[in-house]
Amino acid sequence: MMRFVPLFIFLLLAVALGFALVKPESVQQQATPYALPKLALRPFEGEAKFVPGKIMLINFFASWCAPCKLEHIELEMLALNKKLVVHGIIFNDSDENIRRWISDYGNPYRGLWRDEDGSAAIALGVRGVPESFVIDKKGMVRYRLAGPITEQIRVKTIEPLIRTLEAE
Amino acid sequence: MIRTLLFCLLLSAPAFAVTLEAPLPSPAQEQQAREIFTQLKCVVCEGQALGESDAPLAREMRVKIRSMVNEGQSEPEILAYFAKRYGDAILLEPPLTFATGLLWFAPLLFLVIGGLLIYRHSRAGGNLP
Numbered sequence: 001m002m003r004f005v006p007l008f009i010f011l012l013l014a015v016a017l018g019f020a021l022v023k024p025e026s027v028q029q030q031a032t033p034y035a036l037p038k039l040a041l042r043p044f045e046g047e048a049k050f051v052p053g054k055i056m057l058i059n060f061f062a063s064w065c066a067p068c069k070l071e072h073i074e075l076e077m078l079a080l081n082k083k084l085v086v087h088g089i090i091f092n093d094s095d096e097n098i099r100r101w102i103s104d105y106g107n108p109y110r111g112l113w114r115d116e117d118g119s120a121a122i123a124l125g126v127r128g129v130p131e132s133f134v135i136d137k138k139g140m141v142r143y144r145l146a147g148p149i150t151e152q153i154r155v156k157t158i159e160p161l162i163r164t165l166e167a168e
Numbered sequence: 169m170i171r172t173l174l175f176c177l178l179l180s181a182p183a184f185a186v187t188l189e190a191p192l193p194s195p196a197q198e199q200q201a202r203e204i205f206t207q208l209k210c211v212v213c214e215g216q217a218l219g220e221s222d223a224p225l226a227r228e229m230r231v232k233i234r235s236m237v238n239e240g241q242s243e244p245e246i247l248a249y250f251a252k253r254y255g256d257a258i259l260l261e262p263p264l265t266f267a268t269g270l271l272w273f274a275p276l277l278f279l280v281i282g283g284l285l286i287y288r289h290s291r292a293g294g295n296l297p
Contacts, residue, residue, distance in 0.1 A: 118228025125253030127211040
């Protein structure tokens, strides 16, 4: 029986490490609400303020980011929702590339911002793009998504959340 | 002459990888900042310490750390700031908690189990392969 112990340990490690290797495409968190930190951003285009009392979706993106292209259509769908204001924060990209991006794909953002020194990304714990946050009417972060917004995430998670936050 | 120049060019190649960042004016503060760099992981490049990574976000984090050191924030405060935003996984030495206990003690545990197995095997009179 003891001779099977090393095999058992190996299988246990293989399963544990296997789970760690298979990362989901997107990582969602509906963590304990926390206040949106003050973000040092430079307005790039559009509405140059976060309007208090409105539900917001803040989306970090870049033109060089392939998953950002995939989620763009979902952001456009979300932007049609009158109960939601979508803001975009440019992550490590040039003005020229962003202008070309907007021209090619459209602009779902009410406000578009530059995070000049990365301080906004760091303040929110952003690791890369795309990453999105839903903020309620009181300025509390209620949902965080690391990875692209898929149709399933939009329909099954974000839109129901917006309805819930609107009713609060 | 050309060979000498080519040789010098070869020696200078690693310099292209260096990202120039403005150090803090105070050497003591710059040293403190660099020590903090060695305690955080790069969140973009797996397996790299923050001080070694050339990812843009890593550079921005180093600038942020220097700014916090310049403001007089302590090392524990700065590490806590990043751990709060990125989780304890950003720390190269995660704190000892219930959740990280396995991480800390697993190598010792495997050593003990392995030692016990070898001991039992030798007591049973078997030969190691």
